[in-house]
Amino acid sequence: MNGLHETKLHGSRLFPYRVYRGKMPEYMHSYPLHWHEEMELICVTCGQVAVTVRNQRCLAGAGDILIILPQDMHAIEQYKSSSAEYYNILFRLSLLDSGAGDIAYDKHIAPLAAKTRTLPVHLTADSPLCRQIAPHVTALINARHDSESELLVKSNLYAVIHH
Numbered sequence: 001m002n003g004l005h006e007t008k009l010h011g012s013r014l015f016p017y018r019v020y021r022g023k024m025p026e027y028m029h030s031y032p033l034h035w036h037e038e039m040e041l042i043c044v045t046c047g048q049v050a051v052t053v054r055n056q057r058c059l060a061g062a063g064d065i066l067i068i069l070p071q072d073m074h075a076i077e078q079y080k081s082s083s084a085e086y087y088n089i090l091f092r093l094s095l096l097d098s099g100a101g102d103i104a105y106d107k108h109i110a111p112l113a114a115k116t117r118t119l120p121v122h123l124t125a126d127s128p129l130c131r132q133i134a135p136h137v138t139a140l141i142n143a144r145h146d147s148e149s150e151l152l153v154k155s156n157l158y159a160v161i162h163h
Helices: 103-113 128-142 150-162
Strands: 017-024 030-034 039-053 056-061 065-068 074-078 084-091
Touching: 017 074, 039 128, 065 128, 084 128, 103 150, 128 150
Parallel strands: none
Antiparallel strands: 017 084, 030 074, 039 056, 039 065, 039 074, 039 084
């Protein structure tokens, strides 16, 4: 399993958060099975991709959001000959920890890191939950080039986890 551990630093040590844009097949045909310490949100903006999370494969289309918890094995690949565009939002849950006595972190976020709480993996565009978090995910994508967006990023990450 260690050979599948992605150790790349996403963002910086002070702000472990990063948004990546993916295009298939222009940038790549697949990103192989791997895991990392970050939580990841994948937002498909057009086309279709096949995503495997925890040994379950699903087909995700435009408007769908996938939620990948820290240390979840996952992969993404081009679906048949379909082209697709998507965004990966990666962040360490520690980014949302304001320190000792943070009841919100201890109650809602630490269980995700400890794997005692799970979240649904595949949110289809027409699901109520996807419609609730989509504006926050869009705000995260839109702020990806703004170097002064730390508060906006954290507030939208909190909102996603809240919903």
